[in-house]
Amino acid sequence: MSPFALGIGVLVALGALLAVSVRDPRFALGGLVLAFALGPLVAEPLPGLAALLARVVAAAIGGELLVIALRGRDVPALGSPLGIIAPGLAAAAAFAIGLAAPGLGGDALGSPAAGAAGAAAIVLGLAPLMAARDLARRTVGASVLVLGATLVRVGLAGTPGGLEQLATGALAIGLLGSVALILGRLSGGTMPTGEGGRPSLSRTAPPMRRYGAHPIVDRSPAVEPAPAVEPARAADRPKRAR
Amino acid sequence: MSIVAYLALTLGGAGLTLLARPRPSVAQAVGLVALALATLAAFAIVPGERLTLGSGDILGTTAYGRAFLVLGTASGLLIALLGVVTNAPRDLPVVLLGGFGALGLGLSMASPVGAAVAVTVGALGGALMTLDGPPAPRRTEVAVLEFRAVAVAAALALVGLAWTARPIGPLTLAPGAFGLAFAAVLFAVAIRFGAIPFHLATARLADAVPGPALPMLAAWAPAGLAVVALGWIETGVLPAGLDLGAERAVVVTIGLATIVLGAVAAWMQDDLEHLVAYTIVSDAGFILLGLTVLEPSAGGPTRIFILVYLAAKTALGGWAVALASRFGTRRLDDLSGWARRSPALGIGLALVVVATFGLPGLLAWTVRFRLLELSIGGPLGVIALVGASAALGAYVRLARIGLRPIGEAVAAGPGDRPVRGGGPGGLAPVSIAAALVLVLALVAVAVSGGVAGAAEASGAGGTPGASPGTSGEPGTPPGDGAPSPGVSDGSETSPPTDSGGPSFQPLPTP
Numbered sequence: 001m002s003p004f005a006l007g008i009g010v011l012v013a014l015g016a017l018l019a020v021s022v023r024d025p026r027f028a029l030g031g032l033v034l035a036f037a038l039g040p041l042v043a044e045p046l047p048g049l050a051a052l053l054a055r056v057v058a059a060a061i062g063g064e065l066l067v068i069a070l071r072g073r074d075v076p077a078l079g080s081p082l083g084i085i086a087p088g089l090a091a092a093a094a095f096a097i098g099l100a101a102p103g104l105g106g107d108a109l110g111s112p113a114a115g116a117a118g119a120a121a122i123v124l125g126l127a128p129l130m131a132a133r134d135l136a137r138r139t140v141g142a143s144v145l146v147l148g149a150t151l152v153r154v155g156l157a158g159t160p161g162g163l164e165q166l167a168t169g170a171l172a173i174g175l176l177g178s179v180a181l182i183l184g185r186l187s188g189g190t191m192p193t194g195e196g197g198r199p200s201l202s203r204t205a206p207p208m209r210r211y212g213a214h215p216i217v218d219r220s221p222a223v224e225p226a227p228a229v230e231p232a233r234a235a236d237r238p239k240r241a242r
Numbered sequence: 243m244s245i246v247a248y249l250a251l252t253l254g255g256a257g258l259t260l261l262a263r264p265r266p267s268v269a270q271a272v273g274l275v276a277l278a279l280a281t282l283a284a285f286a287i288v289p290g291e292r293l294t295l296g297s298g299d300i301l302g303t304t305a306y307g308r309a310f311l312v313l314g315t316a317s318g319l320l321i322a323l324l325g326v327v328t329n330a331p332r333d334l335p336v337v338l339l340g341g342f343g344a345l346g347l348g349l350s351m352a353s354p355v356g357a358a359v360a361v362t363v364g365a366l367g368g369a370l371m372t373l374d375g376p377p378a379p380r381r382t383e384v385a386v387l388e389f390r391a392v393a394v395a396a397a398l399a400l401v402g403l404a405w406t407a408r409p410i411g412p413l414t415l416a417p418g419a420f421g422l423a424f425a426a427v428l429f430a431v432a433i434r435f436g437a438i439p440f441h442l443a444t445a446r447l448a449d450a451v452p453g454p455a456l457p458m459l460a461a462w463a464p465a466g467l468a469v470v471a472l473g474w475i476e477t478g479v480l481p482a483g484l485d486l487g488a489e490r491a492v493v494v495t496i497g498l499a500t501i502v503l504g505a506v507a508a509w510m511q512d513d514l515e516h517l518v519a520y521t522i523v524s525d526a527g528f529i530l531l532g533l534t535v536l537e538p539s540a541g542g543p544t545r546i547f548i549l550v551y552l553a554a555k556t557a558l559g560g561w562a563v564a565l566a567s568r569f570g571t572r573r574l575d576d577l578s579g580w581a582r583r584s585p586a587l588g589i590g591l592a593l594v595v596v597a598t599f600g601l602p603g604l605l606a607w608t609v610r611f612r613l614l615e616l617s618i619g620g621p622l623g624v625i626a627l628v629g630a631s632a633a634l635g636a637y638v639r640l641a642r643i644g645l646r647p648i649g650e651a652v653a654a655g656p657g658d659r660p661v662r663g664g665g666p667g668g669l670a671p672v673s674i675a676a677a678l679v680l681v682l683a684l685v686a687v688a689v690s691g692g693v694a695g696a697a698e699a700s701g702a703g704g705t706p707g708a709s710p711g712t713s714g715e716p717g718t719p720p721g722d723g724a725p726s727p728g729v730s731d732g733s734e735t736s737p738p739t740d741s742g743g744p745s746f747q748p749l750p751t752p
Contacts, residue, residue, distance in 0.1 A: 048297065050297075051297070104405065104416075104419055106405075106408055106409075106415075106416065106419075107408060107409075109407075109408055122397070125397075129390060129393075129394070135382065135383065135386045138386055138390055139386055139389060139390075142389055142390045142392075142393035142394070143393065145393055145394065145397045146362075146393050146396050146397050146400075148397070149396065149397035149398075149400040149401050150359075150400060152400070152401050152404065153355055153400045153401065153403075153404035153407075156401075156404040156405055156407065156408065157355060157404040157407035157408060160353075160355070160356065161297050161298055161299040161353065161356070162295065162296070162297025162298070162299055163295060163297060163299035163301070163351060163356060164299070164351070164353055164355065164356035164359060167347065167351075167356055167359040167360045167363060168359055170360075170363045171359055171362060171363050171366070171396075174362075174363050174366035174367065175366065175393075177370075178366055178369065178370060178389055181370060181373055181385075182373070182382065182385055182386060182389065185373060185377050185381075185382040185385070186382060
């Protein structure tokens with residue numbers, strides 16, 4: 001494992017830590033984009049130049065989507081209520097375990113630094129994903145989790161081929177674009193809020209229907225009727241309408 | 243290379259449709275034309291082709307892949323047309339094109355990990371469909387739930403698939419970790435399908451997503467991951483020959499619970515789209531059962547069931563959209579007498595039932611029994627069979643409601659008599675919608691019966707009650723029967739399957 005890969009791995013983990021721990025959305029989302037942009041550089045051997053460029057450009061496009069969707073909006077605060085220290089320690093522990101046990105029972109074909117950074121990102125992404133009712137944190141946590149999985153994949157099975165790099169780039173755009181769209185919707189101030197005034201999952205919900213499973217707060221609007229047609233003629237009307 | 247044309251048409255069409263988004267009518271036309279051309283391109287896919295890219299990656303085509311994409315894109319076109327006449331959101335063609343483009347890419351990639359990444363991209367695009375329309379807390383909450391489900395499933399699948407993307411030999415020294423990888427991939431499939439107990443996102447999906455998009459999000463996108471997982475099991479898990487009894491037991495339990503409880507949940511719903519969602523979930527349990535069978539003979543029935551499942555659920559989704567659109571309500575209580583008012587939709591539902599459960603002699607019928615027999619067998623299998631038949635309850639309830647005296651909402655809606663309206667050709671949109679539903683249902687019936695004919699013609703027809711490993715295994719979906727790369731080119735990394743049918747994933751590596 002080269003010092004370069006190790007250093008990049010640390011930077012990727014730091015980016016993921018910023019994404020899930022910092023309250024200011026600008027820094028949090030900046031960390032997320034940074035982690036996605038640096039992710040391909042942690043592989044050993046490095047992917048080809050074209051693949052590398054595709055991944056970096058994909059992260060840049062994702063970042064641009066975030067800027068477009070959230071510029072001038074009152075983006076809800078992100079970050080863990082635990083602050084940055086506790087998640088940072090958990091991530092450091094995961095990073096160390098990833099370095100110490102590359103391959104998870106077999107030979108690792110890729111860089112241990114990638115596996116370590118991936119383990120740290122997975123740990124960081126899991127907490128908000130599983131525990132938080134805060135919708136914004138859940139969204140960012142889900143992205144960090146997938147980023148971690150792609151890094152673990154690099155650590156276990158080696159540097160992906162060009163086509164998979166391209167697909168991973170598209171995945172990064174999809175993830176960051178989804179974060180942008182969802183945070184944009186959460187910024188409107190129309191969502192129910194939970195602890196700290198953040199948009200959160202609805203905790204209680206009135207029953208919408210007799211047997212409806214998992215009802216949610218507001219009932220879906222009635223389906224729009226079919227486009228206008230000629231009124232039913234008398235012959236076409238039911239005989240026993242009740 | 244035929245698959246490249248398909249990918250260019252679907253992904254390029256999605257891009258063009260997005261570019262034309264500011265002009266909705268143009269975007270809609272571009273999307274429909276692209277879907278039509280992509281359907282033709284799917285028909286033109288030549289099984290057995292291999293394309294080695296400059297980076298060393300391989301794109302390949304198989305007969306099963308072609309059948310999957312032909313069925314998917316053609317169904318997508320019909321659903322998109324249905325969306326046009328029922329005022330579905332304008333982004334539906336984009337989601338369909340992007341989704342099938344991602345599925346096409348995933349199912350033609352040699353690497354299971356890369357394939358999982360590709361199908362996840364398609365699923366993400368579909369998840370965003372929940373945000374289509376004016377901002378509403380409900381939609382945003384459902385979008386987050388669906389996004390989380392896709393992300394968790396992707397993470398599990400990527401790690402699980404990558405764990406075995408190495409020489410298998412040394413990995414067998416850690417059977418526990420191997421079992422965890424196996425369970426992770428199957429859990430990923432279960433989460434994507436919304437299997438019980440992971441059904442929260444799918445249940446709420448029905449509340450937020452437009453009806454025409456529901457089959458794409460709840461059935462097609464997860465099915466892509468299931469096909470990838472199936473190929474990985476055949477080439478990455480079976481050769482290890484490990485005893486994964488505990489992991490299998492857990493997933494079989496989930497599959498059984500999904501079949502039985504999903505059917506009960508569907509029966510109890512009073513919302514049409516919820517009913518459709520839970521029937522989609524319920525039948526996905528069979529796919530999970532098929533994935534747990536660690537025998538080469540399970541691949542064929544599982545693949546065929548996936549096709550039958552997709553065709554039937556797409557038809558059911560289309561039927562529900564047409565019904566709700568015609569009478570202006572999704573509440574079952576308000577749909578009293580719908581079948582009397584619209585016998586065409588009644589016939590449509592009957593065809594959907596036939597396509598879903600099949601009839602003795604049709605492959606839809608055979609593979610259901612076969613999957614239960616292979617995965618469970620014995621007395622427990624009989625219990626499972628009884629539980630699985632509970633799925634019929636939801637359809638019987640729909641039929642009973644349809645045969646009741648006509649209610650107020652139904653009486654206010656148009657009947658089947660052709661009326662002039664603002665639709666294409668001067669026909670009323672409701673008439674066109676009913677016709678499209680009948681076409682979808684007929685396609686579904688043809689798949690559940692025609693697949694059997696093709697399989698039998700190739701000498702691999704399934705027989706009910708055949709014991710595992712015997713020659714009577716269904717294995718060949720509709721297609722020209724050309725050998726697929728996974729079994730035909732003698733690659734050392736492609737273990738032969740003794741099913742005689744095409745193996746879809748993974749393709750051989752150089």
